[in-house]
Amino acid sequence: MLPANDPSLSSWINVDSDSDFPIQNIPFGVFQTEKKSARVATIIGDTVIDLAALAQLGYFNEIDSNLESSFSQSYINQFMGLGKKITNAVRNRISNIFEKNNPELRDNKEQQAQVLSKIHEVEMLLPVQVGDYTDFYSSREHATNVGTMFRDPENALLPNWLHLPVGYHGRASSIVVSGTNIHRPKGQQKPNDGPPVFGPSRLLDFELEMAFVVGQPTKLGQSISTAEAEDYIFGITLFNDWSARDIQKWEYIPLGPFLAKSFASTMSPWIVTLEALEPFRTEGYDQDPEVLPYLKYSGKKNYDIKLEVAIQPEDGQPHVVCKSNFKHMYWTMAQQLTHHTVNGCNVNVGDMCASGTISGPTPDSYGSMLEISWRGTKPVAMPDGSERKFINDKDTVIMRGWGIANGVRIGFGEASGKVLPAL
Amino acid sequence: MLPANDPSLSSWINVDSDSDFPIQNIPFGVFQTEKKSARVATIIGDTVIDLAALAQLGYFNEIDSNLESSFSQSYINQFMGLGKKITNAVRNRISNIFEKNNPELRDNKEQQAQVLSKIHEVEMLLPVQVGDYTDFYSSREHATNVGTMFRDPENALLPNWLHLPVGYHGRASSIVVSGTNIHRPKGQQKPNDGPPVFGPSRLLDFELEMAFVVGQPTKLGQSISTAEAEDYIFGITLFNDWSARDIQKWEYIPLGPFLAKSFASTMSPWIVTLEALEPFRTEGYDQDPEVLPYLKYSGKKNYDIKLEVAIQPEDGQPHVVCKSNFKHMYWTMAQQLTHHTVNGCNVNVGDMCASGTISGPTPDSYGSMLEISWRGTKPVAMPDGSERKFINDKDTVIMRGWGIANGVRIGFGEASGKVLPAL
Numbered sequence: 001m002l003p004a005n006d007p008s009l010s011s012w013i014n015v016d017s018d019s020d021f022p023i024q025n026i027p028f029g030v031f032q033t034e035k036k037s038a039r040v041a042t043i044i045g046d047t048v049i050d051l052a053a054l055a056q057l058g059y060f061n062e063i064d065s066n067l068e069s070s071f072s073q074s075y076i077n078q079f080m081g082l083g084k085k086i087t088n089a090v091r092n093r094i095s096n097i098f099e100k101n102n103p104e105l106r107d108n109k110e111q112q113a114q115v116l117s118k119i120h121e122v123e124m125l126l127p128v129q130v131g132d133y134t135d136f137y138s139s140r141e142h143a144t145n146v147g148t149m150f151r152d153p154e155n156a157l158l159p160n161w162l163h164l165p166v167g168y169h170g171r172a173s174s175i176v177v178s179g180t181n182i183h184r185p186k187g188q189q190k191p192n193d194g195p196p197v198f199g200p201s202r203l204l205d206f207e208l209e210m211a212f213v214v215g216q217p218t219k220l221g222q223s224i225s226t227a228e229a230e231d232y233i234f235g236i237t238l239f240n241d242w243s244a245r246d247i248q249k250w251e252y253i254p255l256g257p258f259l260a261k262s263f264a265s266t267m268s269p270w271i272v273t274l275e276a277l278e279p280f281r282t283e284g285y286d287q288d289p290e291v292l293p294y295l296k297y298s299g300k301k302n303y304d305i306k307l308e309v310a311i312q313p314e315d316g317q318p319h320v321v322c323k324s325n326f327k328h329m330y331w332t333m334a335q336q337l338t339h340h341t342v343n344g345c346n347v348n349v350g351d352m353c354a355s356g357t358i359s360g361p362t363p364d365s366y367g368s369m370l371e372i373s374w375r376g377t378k379p380v381a382m383p384d385g386s387e388r389k390f391i392n393d394k395d396t397v398i399m400r401g402w403g404i405a406n407g408v409r410i411g412f413g414e415a416s417g418k419v420l421p422a423l
Numbered sequence: 424m425l426p427a428n429d430p431s432l433s434s435w436i437n438v439d440s441d442s443d444f445p446i447q448n449i450p451f452g453v454f455q456t457e458k459k460s461a462r463v464a465t466i467i468g469d470t471v472i473d474l475a476a477l478a479q480l481g482y483f484n485e486i487d488s489n490l491e492s493s494f495s496q497s498y499i500n501q502f503m504g505l506g507k508k509i510t511n512a513v514r515n516r517i518s519n520i521f522e523k524n525n526p527e528l529r530d531n532k533e534q535q536a537q538v539l540s541k542i543h544e545v546e547m548l549l550p551v552q553v554g555d556y557t558d559f560y561s562s563r564e565h566a567t568n569v570g571t572m573f574r575d576p577e578n579a580l581l582p583n584w585l586h587l588p589v590g591y592h593g594r595a596s597s598i599v600v601s602g603t604n605i606h607r608p609k610g611q612q613k614p615n616d617g618p619p620v621f622g623p624s625r626l627l628d629f630e631l632e633m634a635f636v637v638g639q640p641t642k643l644g645q646s647i648s649t650a651e652a653e654d655y656i657f658g659i660t661l662f663n664d665w666s667a668r669d670i671q672k673w674e675y676i677p678l679g680p681f682l683a684k685s686f687a688s689t690m691s692p693w694i695v696t697l698e699a700l701e702p703f704r705t706e707g708y709d710q711d712p713e714v715l716p717y718l719k720y721s722g723k724k725n726y727d728i729k730l731e732v733a734i735q736p737e738d739g740q741p742h743v744v745c746k747s748n749f750k751h752m753y754w755t756m757a758q759q760l761t762h763h764t765v766n767g768c769n770v771n772v773g774d775m776c777a778s779g780t781i782s783g784p785t786p787d788s789y790g791s792m793l794e795i796s797w798r799g800t801k802p803v804a805m806p807d808g809s810e811r812k813f814i815n816d817k818d819t820v821i822m823r824g825w826g827i828a829n830g831v832r833i834g835f836g837e838a839s840g841k842v843l844p845a846l
Contacts (some may be wrong), residue, residue, distance in 0.1 A: 008438045132596050137678060158676055163612050168678035169592035169685070173769050174553050174643055183644045185766035188587050188715065196586045198715045198765075220597055220687065221606045221846055247766070253581055254559035255560060255591035256679025262592070264643065264769040292611065292621045326601075343670070345685040346596050346846065423644055423767065 005278055007406035011098045012106040013116075015045035020411020022403055023098055026091045027235070027270035027412075028076050031122040038074040038125055043270065044098055046119045051090075053115045057270045059097060059105070073288035075129040076271065078216040080234045081349040084110060086287045087234070088214045088275055089217070126177040127237075128213055131348040133265070135209075135241060135356060136167040138331035139283070141221075142227060142359035145371045150249075162289055163294035165331035165339050170241075170354070171262035178194035178268050178415045184393060184422040187247035200422035201244035203376075207397060208309050208367035210237040210326050210332050211354035213271055221344040224295035229334035230274055230345065236303075238268035238399050239354045245370055245390070249259035265354075268399075268415040279405035280304045285330045294342055301332040302330045305412075307358060307401045309367070314394040322373055324358050324365045326401070393421045427518035428701055429828035434521045435529040436539075438468035443825055443834020446521055449514045450498050450658070450693035450835075454545040461497040461548055461722045466693065467521055469542045474517075476538045482520060482528070485510045498552040499694065503657045504772040505640040507587035510619050510638070510657070511698055529688045547692035550660075551598040551636055554771040558589040558632075558684070559663060559762060559777060563708070564735055565782035568794045573672075585712055588762050590753035593664075593777070594685035596628070600825040601661075601691050601838045607816060607845040608686035612671035623845035624667035626799075627814045630700060631732050631790035633749050634662040634723055634777035635756050636694055644767040649720035653697055654755035655770065659726075661691040661822050661838040662777045666812070668793055688777075691822075691838040702828035708753045729836075730781060730824045739807045739819040744795055747788045749824065816844045 004026060011023040021027070021043045023293055031048055032038045039052040048401045054060065055068035064086055070079040079087065097105055111259055137143055140157070147156030160166060176182075184204055190196045215234025220226060241261060249261030281300035304325035308334075310318035331339075336353055357367040369390045373379055376389035391397060396418040402411035427449060434446040444450070444466045454471055455461045477483065478491035487509055493502040502510065520528055526533055561696040563580070566589075584588060599605075607627055612632055613619045638657030641647060647655055664684060671683030690734030704723035728749035733741035754762075759776055780790040789795045792813045796802055799812035814820060817843040825834035 009473075032699075049733070132594055158612070160619075160673055160676070164674065166674070166678055166680055166681075169594055171555055171592055171768060173771050173774070174767075176643065180643075183767055186646075187766045188583075190583070196583075196715065198717060220599065223609075223846075244766070250583055250588070251587065252679075253583070253676070254675070254679070255589055256675075256677070258467060258589075258591055259762070259766040259768065262763075263766040292619065339682070340685075343610045343667070343682040343686040344597075344606055345594060345682065348596050351596070416565070423646075 004092050005276065007408045009095065010100050011044050012100045013044045013047045013098055015326055016257070017298065019045050020043060020409065020413055022408055023095055024408045025410045026094050027272045027276070028421050029127045029245050029270045030075060030125045030372045032125060033300050040071040040073060040076050040079055042094055043119065048117045048119055048122050057111055057114070060090060063093060066136050068380060074125065075127050075350070076127050077350040078341045080213070087400055091273060091275065112258045123178060123224065124179070126175065127269055127271055128352065129350050130175050131351045133170040133172040134167050135170040135354045136165050136331065137335050137356040138165050138336065139356055139358050139367070140330040141250060141328060141361055142266040142357040142367060142371065145359060145366065149375050163291065163422065165336045167336065167340070168256045169294065170265070173191060174262055175265045175267055178266055178413070178417070181418045181420050182264045183420050184244060185244050185247065185259070186422050187244060187259050188250055189246040190250040193296050196250060201246055203245035204295050204419060205243045205245050205369045206391065206397045207243055207357040208242050208322060208324055209239040209308055209354045210401065211237055211267065211355060214351040215347050215349060218341060218346050220346040222341065222346065223344065224338055224341045226295065229337040232337060233274055233333060234273040235273040236277065237271050239410045240266040240397060240399055240415050240417060241354060244328045246298065250378040267415040268413045270410055270413050274409065276410055277303055277403070280403040282327050283360050284332050294338060295335050297332060297334050300380065301334045302327045305401050305403045307399065310398045311382070311388060311391065311395040312398060313382065313384060313386065314380070319382050321380050324367050324368055325358045326358060328358055328360045329355060363373065391419055393419055395419050426489060427515050428699065430831045432518065433523050434467050436467045436470045437522045438520055442468050443832065443836055444468060446518055447792055447831050448695060448699050448833045449700070450695045451502065452550045452693045453498060453548045455548060456540065456545050463494040463496060463502055465517055466542065471542055471545050473538050473540065480534055480537070483513060485486045488518060495549065498773070499550050500552050500773040503636070505574050505655065506639065508841050514698065547600060547602070550692055550694055551775065552773050553595040553598050553775050555774045556593040556595040557590050557776045558593040559754065559759050559776060560589050560779040560791070561588050561752050561759065562779055562781050563753040564751060564784055565662045565780040565790060565794065568782060568789065572735055572798050585599055588713065588759045590759065590763070591679045593688070597685055598688045598690055601689055601836070601840070603689065604841045604843050605665060605687045606843050608667050608670065608682070609845050610667060610682050611673055612669040613673040613818060619673060624669055626668035627842060628666045628668050628782040628792045629732060629814065629820045630664040630666055631730055631745060631747055632662040632664050632688065632777045632780060633659055633824065634775045637774040638772060639766060640771050641769050643769040645764065645769065646767065647761055647764045649757045649761045652760040656756060656759060657673050657696055657739065658694040658696040659700065660694050661824050661835045663689040663820060663822055663838050663840060664777060665689065689814055689838045689840040691719050691836045693836050695835055696832065700726055700771065700826070703826040705750050710821050717761060718758050720755060720757050725750045728826045730822065733821045734811060734814065735819040735821060736805065736807060736809065739805070742805050745788065745790055747783045747790050749781060751781055751783045752778060797798050814842055816842055818842050
């Protein structure tokens with residue numbers, strides 16, 4: 001375990017007991033204020049830490065005197081691209097600066113004024129410039145549910161599903177940061193008894209996912225083994241892969257989802273490093289049939305991270321409709337990245353790979369309204385007396401994720417988005 | 424017709440009669456030399472014109488004194504992003520500078536030495552930083568051929584095909600410029616009589632496509648009408664969407680092609696502007712059934728551009744295996760871009776949208792080996808006595824495209840790539 005993960009550490013910055021961001025987390029994001037242009041930050045408790053300012057004050061000089069440039073960017077890409085040797089050293093140094101017994105910044109109010117802001121005083125921005133975005137389909141329960149509903153309960157999984165991590169290319173341009181409003185998409189839908197029609201989607205859904213961010217590039221032709229794969233993963237974020245089920249159903253054969261997904265995807269503002277998630281490693285699924293040699297892996301490469309989704313009507317309280325866990329992944333991130341590059345496809349810093357909907361084995365752990373309401377046949381009762389089969393206009397969908405180990409809670413903040421009526 | 428398209432124009436630079444690049448073309452690309460870093464260029468005949476140098480010498484001062492910055496880039500994105508008012512003014516000014524009666528540069532050998540290079544003296548680079556890459560499937564003949572081979576000749580087109588331009592997201596990172604060698608990809612394939620196996624693809628194919636490049640961005644939520652769509656298209660390039668048919672067949676259900684395509688796509692180094700292609704506008708297909716109102720368009724939005732594909736064995740001559748035409752597009756580029764954004768999906772400068780394989784009505788116009796050899800049942804006889812069902816190691820696949828109108832040939836150069844053995 002890295003020093004920065006030590007559960008006995010505490011910070012001179014106040015951290016509430018239910019905070020996602022104790023000193024053991026140290027995720028990376030980007031913020032701006034009226035006075036400060038976009039720059040890279042971390043967060044402890046509800047205090048946002050301006051890393052460009054810390055670098056300018058010389059706090060990282062022993063690691064790399066050019067870090068100020070990497071932190072004075074609109075995205076964390078340049079920082080990630082420095083490699084884990086540097087980024088882990090930065091994480092450890094941040095841990096050290098904010099540890100309760102270190103007086104360097106603790107006792108310097110003037111420097112604190114340059115470095116620290118409260119989260120409500122800043123605007124969090126999209127943290128990653130996403131090059132290519134790939135969406136996998138790696139929860140067996142989700143794939144089984146979808147196959148049962150739309151195809152054949154006896155043969156719910158398609159023949160390839162247990163042999164490779166099925167995935168497809170998604171739209172990078174429309175990935176937005178938590179808090180961005182989404183307009184209900186319009187598109188073609190096909191009624192059962194007539195020609196296709198055009199209009200606002202009537203079956204707007206969320207998909208509960210997590211996504212990893214690539215931190216090291218490969219060259220065209222290069223492949224990454226499962227043993228190497230996590231070295232190429234900088235960290236993980238919460239991800240809502242918004243989906244219009246009616247548009248999807250009509251368009252997706254034979255080339256896959258397109259406009260049903262490309263109108264928006266919402267990510268949380270903080271990228272939690274793989275290193276911070278070390279305490280949450282857990283065993284993966286037994287894979288039967290045996291996978292081909294290039295997909296075999298050893299060690300614990302799943303992560304025990306609790307996930308939940310709430311729907312909040314405009315004038316109501318958030319109502320939790322799903323409690324799942326990132327450990328419900330049949331295919332690990334390492335297998336996904338290995339498969340992705342086995343044909344020589346190159347990856348770049350900032351590429352994102354989402355998990356696909358993460359459904360658990362029980363109905364209360366299903367990761368989409370399609371599954372929760374079982375195609376609309378089992379509506380969800382909301383506290384205000386209304387019901388939901390899918391997502392209504394003016395609903396806000398809020399995703400959260402966290403793990404707890406050794407008494408330390410490492411969380412992801414939230415990925416939330418409000419649905420506005422179609423334009 | 425723009426002044427720059429006037430067929431009576433000729434240049435003081437020599438242009439062979441079979442050149443793709445008369446003074447009426449003026450495409451945009453990026454080159455570097457040992458002495459010059461990457462910069463934006465155009466070409467007349469076989470003379471590459473350094474636009475950064477021309478700007479530095481003040482040749483574009485009446486348009487915009489900051490053009491030197493836009494031309495001193497590794498990609499043409501910044502230049503495209505200036506908008507058609509500027510980019511068309513630049514094209515017209517280039518036409519003027521190189522017109523045979525203009526002495527400005529013609530009579531200044533010292534400046535010519537700074538501006539002009541022969542094509543064999545420079546290295547052409549990938550001209551566009553591609554954000555998102557989308558591949559359509561818009562040739563009716565291609566979709567019919569594929570449906571006939573793999574599904575049902577009586578119902579070759581899937582139900583949605585005539586109602587919307589089917590498309591999917593592709594991989595942007597692996598788009599390479601003409602001349603880049605490609606390694607045969609490895610991946611999972613499924614024999615008919617056993618479990619999946621892993622190894623080099625045995626059915627490596629080309630797909631003859633053209634791709635348009637987005638020159639103006641939209642905001643998330645914004646849609647583009649068919650009447651507006653061409654204003655957002657900067658220009659067009661040749662595109663080889665390399666495909667591994669055996670990998671594709673096993674992986675593509677239900678989410679579409681993934682590793683079968685993502686190992687490489689090859690584009691030509693020059694982007695020919697839509698303005699240069701004005702003389703080649705031609706009527707599109709009658710669309711029956713009638714399309715939904717948002718997909719209707721008026722005017723000539725197809726383009727009569729001859730296309731051909733040659734296969735060149737390592738020690739042999741190029742042998743043409745396909746003669747097709749860009750006019751064989753059931754769905755126009757305007758319809759593609761309108762459909763792409765009708766759900767509010769935003770586009771960025773540098774996004775690319777490829778046509779899908781462009782097959783004509785006759786077997787000699789089919790745009791892939793899959794169709795030409797009809798799944799390998801009709802091998803192509805090569806001049807050296809060998810035959811091809813698909814692409815062999817050490818074959819070079821060469822695509823060319825050009826139109827001729829009013830005696831002027833406007834061409835695209837070539838998109839070529841050599842296949843090296845699997846790594």
